[in-house]
Amino acid sequence: MRSLLTMILLTLFWNCLGQNQSQQLIEQTAQKVGIQNSDIFSRLATSQKFDNGILIVIPEITEEGEGYIILNSNIIFTDNKTGAVKAKYSGQKDWSIDAVSIDKIEIEPKLYQLNELTTAFALKIFYSNQSRPNPYSSTQLSLYALEGNELNRVLKDFPMKSFNGETDTTCKGEFEEHSKNMQVLNTFSNNYADLKFIDKIELSERNEDCEKVKADTRKEFEILKYENGEYKNKA
Incomplete structure (x- = not known):
């Protein structure tokens, strides 16, 4: 029992230490x-360590009022050892919080190789509302390419x-769900x-007990090609 308590206390200590170090790095x-x-909108600020540096996301409050906040995006790549800024992207009024809130911002720990010289960081933004009759949530992807001493956003809010759904304010209702996976192809533009x-789409109905009583699924495919500094759907 004593060893279990010690383990729990040590876990809490290291978690607090990690959070303090992360906050210090961000500031x-x-x-x-x-x-x-x-x-700094601290709740959404985050960082991720890579072999060649640390990526830091700092949402910056640019405007706020009753029921809303507008944020500038600051995506900063720093040196692992010195903390020197190696590359930076700043976007004006990129994110907003209102009836639809941003729950968290997540940096994928994986790098994507876009060509021999260019790798990209992936940022995911998680949105949701609090509506019972019309529940909604979304995860959007942005890619930031590291090109020399510059970070360039090559994919925005995909x-x-x-x-989303329409309900009777409990569970009963109709719902539509999309879940996509991304593949980097060996073809180039x-x-x-x-x-x-690859988009897995499910249309479903649920009863009062939140059980699915009907569901139809299908898959769709979409290819984005790089043109004029960003990825676009050329279909």
Whole structure:
């Protein structure tokens, strides 16, 4: 019993230490790029370590009012050892929180190789509302290509997952759900790999006990090609 309690306390200690170190890293990086700590929307700020550096996401409050917040995006790549800024992307009013909230921002730990010289970081934004009659959630993907000392956004807010429905405010209702997987292809457009998305779509009905009583599924495919600095659907 004593060893179990010790293990729990150690786990809590290391979790708190990790959170404090992450917050310190975010604040130090914000200062380097001219962002005041008071303007950081800390709940969504995050970081991810890679072999060649650390990617840090700092949402910066640019406007707020009753029931809404608008955020600038700051995607910053720093040196593992020195903390020096190696590359940066800043977007004006990229994200907003209102009736649809941002639950979290997640950096994928995987890098995507777009050509021999270019790798991309993947950022996922998780959205949802609190509506019982019309529930909604969405996960959107953005890709940031590391090109020399620049980070360039090559894919913006591409929907990877979505869920929406119409209900009687409990569980009974009709729902539509999309879930996509991305593949980097060996075909190229303008020297960048094409991206293939496989979308699993489910249309369903649920009863009062939240059980599916009817469901139809199908798959669709979509290929995005690189043109003029970003990925587009050329279909």
